[in-house]
Amino acid sequence: MNKLGENLVDIGYMDTLAAGDSPLHRLDPRAKIFTTFLFLVAVVSFNKYEVSALVPFFLYPVFLIFAGELPAGYLAGKILVVAPFAILVGIFNPVLDRQILFHIGSLGISGGWISFLSILMRFVLTVSAALALLSITGINSICEALARSGVPRPFVVQLLFLNRYIFSLTGESERMSRARSLRSCSHKAMNFGIFTQIAGHLLLRTFDRAERVYQAMLCRGFDGHIRVVRYSRIGRREIAFMLVWAVLFVVFRFVNISLILGQTVTGLLK
Amino acid sequence: MSHHIVEAEKLHYSYPDGTVALADISFRITHGESVALVGENGAGKSTLLQHFTGCLLPSEGILKVGGLTVDKENLAAVRRAVGMVFQNPDDQLFMPTVFEDVAFGLLNLGIHEAELEGKVMGALETVGAAHLKGRPPYRLSQGEKRAAAIAGVLAMSPDILVMDEPTSSLDPMSRRRLINLLKTFQHTKIIATHDLDFAMELCERTIVIHKGCVTADGPTGEIFSDDELLKRSSLEKPHLFYNS
Numbered sequence: 376m377n378k379l380g381e382n383l384v385d386i387g388y389m390d391t392l393a394a395g396d397s398p399l400h401r402l403d404p405r406a407k408i409f410t411t412f413l414f415l416v417a418v419v420s421f422n423k424y425e426v427s428a429l430v431p432f433f434l435y436p437v438f439l440i441f442a443g444e445l446p447a448g449y450l451a452g453k454i455l456v457v458a459p460f461a462i463l464v465g466i467f468n469p470v471l472d473r474q475i476l477f478h479i480g481s482l483g484i485s486g487g488w489i490s491f492l493s494i495l496m497r498f499v500l501t502v503s504a505a506l507a508l509l510s511i512t513g514i515n516s517i518c519e520a521l522a523r524s525g526v527p528r529p530f531v532v533q534l535l536f537l538n539r540y541i542f543s544l545t546g547e548s549e550r551m552s553r554a555r556s557l558r559s560c561s562h563k564a565m566n567f568g569i570f571t572q573i574a575g576h577l578l579l580r581t582f583d584r585a586e587r588v589y590q591a592m593l594c595r596g597f598d599g600h601i602r603v604v605r606y607s608r609i610g611r612r613e614i615a616f617m618l619v620w621a622v623l624f625v626v627f628r629f630v631n632i633s634l635i636l637g638q639t640v641t642g643l644l645k
Numbered sequence: 646m647s648h649h650i651v652e653a654e655k656l657h658y659s660y661p662d663g664t665v666a667l668a669d670i671s672f673r674i675t676h677g678e679s680v681a682l683v684g685e686n687g688a689g690k691s692t693l694l695q696h697f698t699g700c701l702l703p704s705e706g707i708l709k710v711g712g713l714t715v716d717k718e719n720l721a722a723v724r725r726a727v728g729m730v731f732q733n734p735d736d737q738l739f740m741p742t743v744f745e746d747v748a749f750g751l752l753n754l755g756i757h758e759a760e761l762e763g764k765v766m767g768a769l770e771t772v773g774a775a776h777l778k779g780r781p782p783y784r785l786s787q788g789e790k791r792a793a794a795i796a797g798v799l800a801m802s803p804d805i806l807v808m809d810e811p812t813s814s815l816d817p818m819s820r821r822r823l824i825n826l827l828k829t830f831q832h833t834k835i836i837a838t839h840d841l842d843f844a845m846e847l848c849e850r851t852i853v854i855h856k857g858c859v860t861a862d863g864p865t866g867e868i869f870s871d872d873e874l875l876k877r878s879s880l881e882k883p884h885l886f887y888n889s
Contacts, residue, residue, distance in 0.1 A: 390741030596753030
Protein backbone atom coordinates (compact mmCIF):
# COMPACT_ATOMS: atom_id res chain seq x y z
CA MET A 376 0.00 0.00 0.00
CA ASN A 377 1.45 3.37 -0.94
CA LYS A 378 1.41 6.51 1.20
CA LEU A 379 -1.94 7.71 -0.17
CA GLY A 380 -3.51 4.32 0.46
CA GLU A 381 -2.26 4.42 4.03
CA ASN A 382 -3.76 7.88 4.43
CA LEU A 383 -7.11 6.61 3.15
CA VAL A 384 -7.15 3.87 5.76
CA ASP A 385 -6.04 6.46 8.27
CA ILE A 386 -8.94 8.82 7.49
CA GLY A 387 -11.38 5.95 7.74
CA TYR A 388 -9.93 4.97 11.10
CA MET A 389 -11.58 8.00 12.68
CA ASP A 390 -14.97 6.67 11.53
CA THR A 391 -14.06 3.34 13.11
CA LEU A 392 -13.26 5.08 16.39
CA ALA A 393 -16.59 6.90 16.23
CA ALA A 394 -18.39 3.56 16.17
CA GLY A 395 -17.14 2.88 19.72
CA ASP A 396 -19.44 2.48 22.69
CA SER A 397 -18.02 4.49 25.58
CA PRO A 398 -20.29 6.71 27.73
CA LEU A 399 -18.93 9.67 25.76
CA HIS A 400 -19.87 8.03 22.46
CA ARG A 401 -23.41 7.56 23.76
CA LEU A 402 -23.86 11.24 24.65
CA ASP A 403 -26.10 13.24 22.34
CA PRO A 404 -23.79 14.75 19.67
CA ARG A 405 -25.34 18.19 20.22
CA ALA A 406 -24.04 18.25 23.79
CA LYS A 407 -20.52 17.39 22.61
CA ILE A 408 -20.61 19.94 19.79
CA PHE A 409 -21.93 22.69 22.06
CA THR A 410 -19.32 21.99 24.75
CA THR A 411 -16.49 21.86 22.22
CA PHE A 412 -17.71 25.10 20.69
CA LEU A 413 -17.61 26.77 24.13
CA PHE A 414 -14.12 25.37 24.62
CA LEU A 415 -12.92 26.79 21.29
CA VAL A 416 -14.40 30.22 22.04
CA ALA A 417 -12.75 30.27 25.47
CA VAL A 418 -9.35 29.19 24.12
CA VAL A 419 -9.19 31.74 21.30
CA SER A 420 -10.48 34.61 23.46
CA PHE A 421 -7.20 35.16 25.36
CA ASN A 422 -4.75 37.90 24.43
CA LYS A 423 -1.79 36.97 22.25
CA TYR A 424 0.72 36.81 25.11
CA GLU A 425 -1.27 34.41 27.27
CA VAL A 426 0.38 31.09 27.97
CA SER A 427 -0.04 30.02 31.59
CA ALA A 428 -3.83 30.49 31.65
CA LEU A 429 -4.15 28.13 28.66
CA VAL A 430 -2.61 25.20 30.49
CA PRO A 431 -5.76 24.10 32.45
CA PHE A 432 -7.67 23.89 29.17
CA PHE A 433 -5.68 20.76 28.28
CA LEU A 434 -7.97 19.00 30.72
CA TYR A 435 -10.80 18.94 28.16
CA PRO A 436 -9.08 17.17 25.23
CA VAL A 437 -7.30 14.85 27.65
CA PHE A 438 -10.66 13.98 29.21
CA LEU A 439 -12.21 13.31 25.79
CA ILE A 440 -9.31 11.08 24.78
CA PHE A 441 -9.32 8.99 27.96
CA ALA A 442 -13.07 8.84 28.59
CA GLY A 443 -13.66 8.14 24.89
CA GLU A 444 -10.98 5.40 24.94
CA LEU A 445 -9.24 7.01 21.97
CA PRO A 446 -5.66 6.17 20.94
CA ALA A 447 -3.68 9.19 22.13
CA GLY A 448 -0.69 8.35 19.94
CA TYR A 449 -2.81 8.29 16.78
CA LEU A 450 -4.35 11.69 17.57
CA ALA A 451 -0.93 13.12 18.47
CA GLY A 452 0.30 11.94 15.07
CA LYS A 453 -2.59 13.73 13.34
CA ILE A 454 -1.78 16.94 15.25
CA LEU A 455 1.86 16.71 14.18
CA VAL A 456 0.81 16.34 10.53
CA VAL A 457 -0.92 19.73 10.57
CA ALA A 458 1.55 21.38 12.98
CA PRO A 459 3.62 23.01 10.17
CA PHE A 460 0.64 25.29 9.39
CA ALA A 461 0.56 26.59 12.96
CA ILE A 462 4.33 26.97 12.98
CA LEU A 463 4.13 28.93 9.73
CA VAL A 464 1.56 31.28 11.24
CA GLY A 465 3.69 32.11 14.28
CA ILE A 466 7.27 31.62 13.11
CA PHE A 467 7.81 35.30 12.27
CA ASN A 468 6.53 36.59 15.62
CA PRO A 469 9.96 36.40 17.34
CA VAL A 470 11.40 38.45 14.46
CA LEU A 471 8.65 41.06 14.36
CA ASP A 472 8.04 41.47 18.11
CA ARG A 473 11.35 41.82 19.95
CA GLN A 474 10.16 43.66 23.02
CA ILE A 475 11.53 41.87 26.09
CA LEU A 476 8.69 40.91 28.42
CA PHE A 477 10.65 39.12 31.17
CA HIS A 478 13.95 37.48 31.94
CA ILE A 479 14.84 33.93 32.83
CA GLY A 480 18.16 34.48 34.57
CA SER A 481 20.09 36.68 32.20
CA LEU A 482 18.11 35.53 29.16
CA GLY A 483 15.54 38.06 27.92
CA ILE A 484 12.33 36.52 26.53
CA SER A 485 10.68 38.66 23.86
CA GLY A 486 6.96 39.06 23.29
CA GLY A 487 7.38 37.34 19.90
CA TRP A 488 8.50 34.08 21.48
CA ILE A 489 5.65 34.21 24.00
CA SER A 490 3.01 34.84 21.33
CA PHE A 491 4.54 32.07 19.19
CA LEU A 492 4.25 29.66 22.11
CA SER A 493 0.68 30.86 22.71
CA ILE A 494 -0.24 30.16 19.07
CA LEU A 495 1.22 26.66 19.30
CA MET A 496 -0.66 25.94 22.53
CA ARG A 497 -3.97 27.15 21.11
CA PHE A 498 -3.35 25.12 17.98
CA VAL A 499 -2.75 21.92 19.96
CA LEU A 500 -5.79 22.60 22.17
CA THR A 501 -8.24 23.38 19.39
CA VAL A 502 -7.08 20.70 16.95
CA SER A 503 -6.92 17.97 19.60
CA ALA A 504 -10.42 18.86 20.84
CA ALA A 505 -11.80 18.89 17.29
CA LEU A 506 -10.14 15.55 16.45
CA ALA A 507 -11.38 14.00 19.68
CA LEU A 508 -14.90 15.28 18.98
CA LEU A 509 -14.78 13.77 15.50
CA SER A 510 -13.46 10.47 16.87
CA ILE A 511 -16.12 10.07 19.56
CA THR A 512 -19.01 11.30 17.43
CA GLY A 513 -18.37 10.65 13.73
CA ILE A 514 -18.97 13.05 10.88
CA ASN A 515 -22.45 11.69 10.11
CA SER A 516 -23.66 12.21 13.66
CA ILE A 517 -22.05 15.65 13.77
CA CYS A 518 -23.85 16.63 10.57
CA GLU A 519 -27.12 15.20 11.85
CA ALA A 520 -26.70 17.08 15.13
CA LEU A 521 -25.92 20.32 13.30
CA ALA A 522 -29.08 19.86 11.22
CA ARG A 523 -31.13 19.20 14.37
CA SER A 524 -29.63 22.31 15.94
CA GLY A 525 -30.97 24.47 13.15
CA VAL A 526 -27.86 24.83 10.97
CA PRO A 527 -29.12 25.29 7.36
CA ARG A 528 -29.42 21.95 5.56
CA PRO A 529 -27.40 22.95 2.45
CA PHE A 530 -24.44 23.74 4.71
CA VAL A 531 -24.73 20.44 6.58
CA VAL A 532 -25.10 18.36 3.41
CA GLN A 533 -22.08 20.14 1.89
CA LEU A 534 -20.06 19.29 4.97
CA LEU A 535 -21.10 15.65 4.77
CA PHE A 536 -20.28 15.42 1.07
CA LEU A 537 -16.98 17.23 1.54
CA ASN A 538 -15.94 14.56 4.00
CA ARG A 539 -16.97 11.77 1.60
CA TYR A 540 -15.25 13.61 -1.25
CA ILE A 541 -11.97 13.35 0.64
CA PHE A 542 -12.32 9.54 0.52
CA SER A 543 -13.10 9.67 -3.17
CA LEU A 544 -10.19 12.03 -3.86
CA THR A 545 -7.72 9.97 -1.86
CA GLY A 546 -8.84 6.73 -3.49
CA GLU A 547 -8.50 8.10 -7.01
CA SER A 548 -5.18 9.77 -6.13
CA GLU A 549 -3.86 6.45 -4.89
CA ARG A 550 -4.77 4.67 -8.14
CA MET A 551 -3.27 7.43 -10.31
CA SER A 552 -0.15 7.69 -8.20
CA ARG A 553 0.39 3.92 -8.46
CA ALA A 554 -0.16 3.97 -12.23
CA ARG A 555 2.38 6.79 -12.62
CA SER A 556 5.02 5.25 -10.40
CA LEU A 557 4.74 1.89 -12.20
CA ARG A 558 5.53 3.56 -15.51
CA SER A 559 7.97 6.23 -14.39
CA CYS A 560 10.92 3.80 -14.01
CA SER A 561 13.66 5.56 -12.10
CA HIS A 562 12.25 9.08 -12.57
CA LYS A 563 10.72 9.68 -9.19
CA ALA A 564 10.31 13.43 -9.56
CA MET A 565 7.20 14.66 -11.38
CA ASN A 566 7.63 17.54 -13.78
CA PHE A 567 5.13 20.38 -13.80
CA GLY A 568 3.49 19.34 -17.08
CA ILE A 569 2.74 15.83 -15.85
CA PHE A 570 1.59 17.17 -12.51
CA THR A 571 -0.99 19.48 -14.12
CA GLN A 572 -2.27 16.68 -16.36
CA ILE A 573 -2.62 14.31 -13.41
CA ALA A 574 -4.34 17.02 -11.35
CA GLY A 575 -6.82 17.67 -14.18
CA HIS A 576 -7.58 13.97 -14.62
CA LEU A 577 -7.87 13.54 -10.89
CA LEU A 578 -10.46 16.28 -10.70
CA LEU A 579 -12.55 14.75 -13.49
CA ARG A 580 -12.29 11.25 -12.07
CA THR A 581 -13.29 12.33 -8.59
CA PHE A 582 -16.26 14.24 -10.05
CA ASP A 583 -17.35 11.03 -11.78
CA ARG A 584 -16.84 8.97 -8.67
CA ALA A 585 -18.67 11.48 -6.48
CA GLU A 586 -21.55 11.42 -8.97
CA ARG A 587 -21.76 7.63 -8.75
CA VAL A 588 -21.70 7.69 -4.95
CA TYR A 589 -24.45 10.31 -4.98
CA GLN A 590 -26.52 8.19 -7.38
CA ALA A 591 -26.09 5.19 -5.08
CA MET A 592 -27.31 7.33 -2.19
CA LEU A 593 -30.33 8.49 -4.19
CA CYS A 594 -31.13 4.89 -5.12
CA ARG A 595 -31.39 4.09 -1.43
CA GLY A 596 -33.79 6.90 -0.70
CA PHE A 597 -31.45 9.77 0.22
CA ASP A 598 -33.46 12.99 0.09
CA GLY A 599 -31.05 15.49 1.61
CA HIS A 600 -31.95 14.58 5.19
CA ILE A 601 -29.25 12.94 7.23
CA ARG A 602 -30.46 10.04 9.31
CA VAL A 603 -28.24 8.08 11.66
CA VAL A 604 -28.64 4.79 13.48
CA ARG A 605 -28.04 6.08 16.97
CA TYR A 606 -30.63 8.75 17.70
CA SER A 607 -30.35 10.33 21.09
CA ARG A 608 -31.85 13.20 23.01
CA ILE A 609 -30.65 15.81 25.42
CA GLY A 610 -31.16 14.24 28.85
CA ARG A 611 -29.76 14.73 32.32
CA ARG A 612 -26.36 13.29 31.41
CA GLU A 613 -26.01 15.71 28.50
CA ILE A 614 -27.06 18.70 30.59
CA ALA A 615 -24.65 17.71 33.36
CA PHE A 616 -21.83 17.28 30.80
CA MET A 617 -22.45 20.70 29.29
CA LEU A 618 -22.92 22.46 32.62
CA VAL A 619 -19.84 21.04 34.30
CA TRP A 620 -17.60 21.88 31.38
CA ALA A 621 -19.15 25.32 30.84
CA VAL A 622 -18.50 26.20 34.49
CA LEU A 623 -14.93 24.88 34.23
CA PHE A 624 -14.28 26.88 31.04
CA VAL A 625 -15.54 30.07 32.70
CA VAL A 626 -13.30 29.42 35.69
CA PHE A 627 -10.29 28.62 33.48
CA ARG A 628 -10.99 31.72 31.41
CA PHE A 629 -11.24 34.24 34.23
CA VAL A 630 -9.05 32.70 36.94
CA ASN A 631 -5.43 32.01 36.12
CA ILE A 632 -5.17 28.70 37.94
CA SER A 633 -1.61 28.04 36.79
CA LEU A 634 -0.52 31.39 38.21
CA ILE A 635 -2.29 30.82 41.53
CA LEU A 636 -0.82 27.33 41.81
CA GLY A 637 2.64 28.67 40.96
CA GLN A 638 2.39 31.44 43.54
CA THR A 639 1.10 29.04 46.18
CA VAL A 640 3.90 26.55 45.59
CA THR A 641 6.51 29.33 45.51
CA GLY A 642 5.06 30.77 48.75
CA LEU A 643 5.19 27.39 50.44
CA LEU A 644 8.80 26.86 49.35
CA LYS A 645 9.78 30.22 50.80
CA MET B 646 -51.00 -3.92 -11.37
CA SER B 647 -47.94 -5.87 -10.28
CA HIS B 648 -45.10 -4.15 -8.49
CA HIS B 649 -42.66 -6.45 -10.22
CA ILE B 650 -43.24 -5.61 -13.87
CA VAL B 651 -40.81 -3.50 -15.87
CA GLU B 652 -41.95 -2.24 -19.22
CA ALA B 653 -40.12 -0.10 -21.76
CA GLU B 654 -41.78 1.33 -24.82
CA LYS B 655 -39.72 2.96 -27.57
CA LEU B 656 -37.22 4.19 -25.02
CA HIS B 657 -34.63 6.67 -26.28
CA TYR B 658 -31.82 8.31 -24.40
CA SER B 659 -29.22 10.79 -25.63
CA TYR B 660 -26.43 12.20 -23.50
CA PRO B 661 -26.22 16.00 -23.20
CA ASP B 662 -23.45 16.04 -25.86
CA GLY B 663 -25.89 14.43 -28.34
CA THR B 664 -24.49 10.90 -28.22
CA VAL B 665 -27.34 8.47 -28.66
CA ALA B 666 -27.02 5.83 -25.95
CA LEU B 667 -30.37 4.04 -26.26
CA ALA B 668 -32.65 3.95 -29.25
CA ASP B 669 -36.09 2.43 -29.62
CA ILE B 670 -35.78 0.04 -26.70
CA SER B 671 -38.92 -1.95 -25.98
CA PHE B 672 -39.44 -4.96 -23.70
CA ARG B 673 -41.65 -6.26 -20.91
CA ILE B 674 -40.19 -8.07 -17.93
CA THR B 675 -42.76 -9.80 -15.75
CA HIS B 676 -43.00 -10.93 -12.16
CA GLY B 677 -40.15 -13.13 -10.93
CA GLU B 678 -38.25 -13.23 -14.22
CA SER B 679 -34.47 -13.29 -14.22
CA VAL B 680 -33.24 -11.36 -17.22
CA ALA B 681 -29.66 -10.90 -18.38
CA LEU B 682 -28.70 -7.77 -20.30
CA VAL B 683 -25.68 -8.55 -22.43
CA GLY B 684 -23.73 -6.68 -25.05
CA GLU B 685 -20.31 -5.28 -25.84
CA ASN B 686 -18.68 -2.46 -23.87
CA GLY B 687 -20.52 0.79 -24.52
CA ALA B 688 -23.61 -0.99 -25.84
CA GLY B 689 -25.84 0.89 -23.40
CA LYS B 690 -26.43 -1.71 -20.66
CA SER B 691 -25.42 0.50 -17.73
CA THR B 692 -27.26 3.46 -19.22
CA LEU B 693 -30.41 1.34 -19.40
CA LEU B 694 -29.96 0.15 -15.82
CA GLN B 695 -29.69 3.74 -14.63
CA HIS B 696 -33.12 4.37 -16.10
CA PHE B 697 -34.68 1.70 -13.88
CA THR B 698 -33.88 3.75 -10.78
CA GLY B 699 -34.52 7.12 -12.37
CA CYS B 700 -30.85 8.16 -12.19
CA LEU B 701 -31.40 8.90 -15.88
CA LEU B 702 -34.77 9.74 -17.37
CA PRO B 703 -35.75 8.81 -20.93
CA SER B 704 -35.30 11.48 -23.61
CA GLU B 705 -38.25 9.89 -25.43
CA GLY B 706 -40.53 6.92 -24.88
CA ILE B 707 -41.90 5.44 -21.70
CA LEU B 708 -40.40 3.28 -18.98
CA LYS B 709 -42.75 1.84 -16.38
CA VAL B 710 -41.76 0.11 -13.17
CA GLY B 711 -44.54 -1.61 -11.27
CA GLY B 712 -47.08 0.34 -13.29
CA LEU B 713 -45.46 3.68 -12.43
CA THR B 714 -43.94 5.78 -15.17
CA VAL B 715 -40.34 6.57 -14.33
CA ASP B 716 -40.39 10.36 -14.14
CA LYS B 717 -39.62 13.06 -11.61
CA GLU B 718 -42.98 12.75 -9.85
CA ASN B 719 -42.62 9.03 -9.22
CA LEU B 720 -38.92 8.87 -8.39
CA ALA B 721 -39.36 8.09 -4.69
CA ALA B 722 -41.86 5.30 -5.36
CA VAL B 723 -39.75 3.86 -8.18
CA ARG B 724 -36.65 3.82 -5.99
CA ARG B 725 -38.57 2.02 -3.28
CA ALA B 726 -39.54 -0.67 -5.78
CA VAL B 727 -36.15 -1.09 -7.45
CA GLY B 728 -32.98 -2.04 -5.61
CA MET B 729 -29.83 -1.35 -7.59
CA VAL B 730 -26.48 -2.98 -6.92
CA PHE B 731 -23.77 -0.89 -8.54
CA GLN B 732 -20.87 -2.29 -10.54
CA ASN B 733 -18.28 -1.02 -8.08
CA PRO B 734 -19.29 -1.69 -4.46
CA ASP B 735 -16.99 1.14 -3.38
CA ASP B 736 -19.48 3.55 -4.97
CA GLN B 737 -22.23 2.12 -2.85
CA LEU B 738 -20.62 1.69 0.54
CA PHE B 739 -19.96 5.03 2.16
CA MET B 740 -20.97 4.72 5.79
CA PRO B 741 -18.45 4.15 8.60
CA THR B 742 -19.50 0.55 9.29
CA VAL B 743 -21.26 -2.20 7.35
CA PHE B 744 -24.15 -2.12 9.82
CA GLU B 745 -24.69 1.61 9.32
CA ASP B 746 -24.40 1.22 5.57
CA VAL B 747 -27.08 -1.45 5.43
CA ALA B 748 -29.20 0.71 7.76
CA PHE B 749 -28.80 3.77 5.51
CA GLY B 750 -31.61 2.87 3.12
CA LEU B 751 -33.86 1.63 5.90
CA LEU B 752 -33.53 4.90 7.80
CA ASN B 753 -34.41 6.77 4.61
CA LEU B 754 -37.49 4.56 4.29
CA GLY B 755 -38.51 5.70 7.76
CA ILE B 756 -38.12 2.28 9.38
CA HIS B 757 -38.57 2.57 13.12
CA GLU B 758 -35.50 2.17 15.30
CA ALA B 759 -37.01 -0.87 17.04
CA GLU B 760 -37.23 -2.81 13.76
CA LEU B 761 -33.97 -1.52 12.35
CA GLU B 762 -31.50 -3.93 13.90
CA GLY B 763 -33.59 -6.99 13.00
CA LYS B 764 -33.89 -5.93 9.39
CA VAL B 765 -30.22 -5.04 9.05
CA MET B 766 -29.07 -8.29 10.61
CA GLY B 767 -31.59 -10.24 8.54
CA ALA B 768 -30.18 -8.80 5.32
CA LEU B 769 -26.60 -9.39 6.45
CA GLU B 770 -27.38 -12.98 7.39
CA THR B 771 -29.02 -13.57 4.01
CA VAL B 772 -25.79 -12.69 2.24
CA GLY B 773 -23.65 -14.44 4.86
CA ALA B 774 -22.08 -11.22 6.10
CA ALA B 775 -23.45 -10.90 9.64
CA HIS B 776 -19.91 -11.18 11.02
CA LEU B 777 -18.92 -8.04 9.09
CA LYS B 778 -21.45 -5.75 10.74
CA GLY B 779 -18.94 -3.73 12.76
CA ARG B 780 -16.26 -3.58 10.07
CA PRO B 781 -15.50 -0.44 8.06
CA PRO B 782 -16.37 -1.13 4.38
CA TYR B 783 -13.02 0.10 3.02
CA ARG B 784 -11.26 -2.76 4.82
CA LEU B 785 -13.31 -5.54 3.26
CA SER B 786 -12.33 -7.82 0.38
CA GLN B 787 -14.13 -7.36 -2.95
CA GLY B 788 -16.38 -10.35 -2.25
CA GLU B 789 -17.27 -9.02 1.19
CA LYS B 790 -17.91 -5.56 -0.22
CA ARG B 791 -20.22 -7.04 -2.83
CA ALA B 792 -22.09 -8.98 -0.14
CA ALA B 793 -22.45 -5.83 2.00
CA ALA B 794 -23.67 -3.83 -1.00
CA ILE B 795 -26.28 -6.48 -1.81
CA ALA B 796 -27.37 -6.57 1.84
CA GLY B 797 -27.84 -2.80 1.76
CA VAL B 798 -30.21 -3.18 -1.15
CA LEU B 799 -31.98 -6.33 0.11
CA ALA B 800 -32.67 -4.74 3.48
CA MET B 801 -35.00 -2.31 1.73
CA SER B 802 -37.09 -5.25 0.43
CA PRO B 803 -37.23 -4.10 -3.18
CA ASP B 804 -39.62 -5.77 -5.61
CA ILE B 805 -37.07 -5.69 -8.41
CA LEU B 806 -33.35 -6.30 -8.13
CA VAL B 807 -31.12 -4.58 -10.68
CA MET B 808 -27.43 -5.47 -10.80
CA ASP B 809 -24.61 -4.04 -12.86
CA GLU B 810 -21.78 -6.50 -13.52
CA PRO B 811 -22.23 -8.30 -10.21
CA THR B 812 -19.44 -10.81 -10.81
CA SER B 813 -16.74 -8.35 -11.85
CA SER B 814 -13.65 -8.57 -9.64
CA LEU B 815 -15.00 -11.54 -7.70
CA ASP B 816 -12.87 -14.63 -7.15
CA PRO B 817 -14.40 -17.95 -8.30
CA MET B 818 -15.60 -18.91 -4.81
CA SER B 819 -17.25 -15.53 -4.18
CA ARG B 820 -18.79 -15.71 -7.63
CA ARG B 821 -20.23 -19.14 -6.87
CA ARG B 822 -21.61 -17.91 -3.54
CA LEU B 823 -23.27 -14.98 -5.32
CA ILE B 824 -24.87 -17.28 -7.91
CA ASN B 825 -26.20 -19.58 -5.18
CA LEU B 826 -27.51 -16.59 -3.26
CA LEU B 827 -29.25 -15.05 -6.26
CA LYS B 828 -30.85 -18.39 -7.11
CA THR B 829 -32.68 -18.25 -3.78
CA PHE B 830 -34.22 -14.84 -4.48
CA GLN B 831 -37.76 -14.64 -5.74
CA HIS B 832 -37.34 -11.04 -6.91
CA THR B 833 -37.60 -9.95 -10.50
CA LYS B 834 -33.92 -9.72 -11.44
CA ILE B 835 -32.35 -7.66 -14.20
CA ILE B 836 -28.63 -8.23 -14.48
CA ALA B 837 -26.22 -6.52 -16.84
CA THR B 838 -23.22 -8.74 -17.30
CA HIS B 839 -20.33 -9.79 -19.49
CA ASP B 840 -20.15 -13.06 -17.62
CA LEU B 841 -22.22 -15.19 -19.96
CA ASP B 842 -21.76 -18.35 -17.91
CA PHE B 843 -23.29 -16.46 -15.01
CA ALA B 844 -26.15 -15.34 -17.23
CA MET B 845 -26.64 -18.86 -18.54
CA GLU B 846 -26.81 -20.31 -15.04
CA LEU B 847 -29.07 -17.70 -13.51
CA CYS B 848 -31.25 -16.11 -16.16
CA GLU B 849 -33.89 -17.85 -18.19
CA ARG B 850 -34.16 -14.86 -20.51
CA THR B 851 -31.53 -12.70 -22.17
CA ILE B 852 -31.77 -9.34 -23.89
CA VAL B 853 -28.91 -8.48 -26.22
CA ILE B 854 -28.11 -4.81 -26.63
CA HIS B 855 -25.94 -3.60 -29.49
CA LYS B 856 -25.20 0.08 -30.10
CA GLY B 857 -28.09 1.15 -27.92
CA CYS B 858 -30.70 -1.08 -29.58
CA VAL B 859 -32.23 -4.41 -28.57
CA THR B 860 -30.99 -6.86 -31.19
CA ALA B 861 -32.35 -10.02 -29.59
CA ASP B 862 -34.65 -10.93 -26.74
CA GLY B 863 -35.49 -14.50 -25.87
CA PRO B 864 -34.65 -17.61 -23.88
CA THR B 865 -31.00 -17.59 -22.83
CA GLY B 866 -30.27 -20.98 -24.38
CA GLU B 867 -31.56 -19.87 -27.76
CA ILE B 868 -29.71 -16.57 -27.70
CA PHE B 869 -26.38 -18.21 -26.84
CA SER B 870 -26.78 -20.82 -29.55
CA ASP B 871 -26.94 -18.13 -32.26
CA ASP B 872 -23.31 -17.85 -33.31
CA GLU B 873 -23.96 -15.06 -35.78
CA LEU B 874 -25.77 -12.93 -33.18
CA LEU B 875 -23.02 -13.48 -30.61
CA LYS B 876 -20.32 -12.51 -33.09
CA ARG B 877 -22.21 -9.39 -34.14
CA SER B 878 -22.57 -8.37 -30.50
CA SER B 879 -18.88 -9.02 -29.66
CA LEU B 880 -19.89 -11.89 -27.37
CA GLU B 881 -18.51 -15.39 -26.95
CA LYS B 882 -20.42 -18.57 -26.41
CA PRO B 883 -20.35 -19.42 -22.68
CA HIS B 884 -18.38 -22.49 -21.57
CA LEU B 885 -21.47 -23.87 -19.86
CA PHE B 886 -23.13 -24.02 -23.24
CA TYR B 887 -20.66 -26.67 -24.38
CA ASN B 888 -20.94 -28.59 -21.12
CA SER B 889 -24.72 -28.67 -20.97
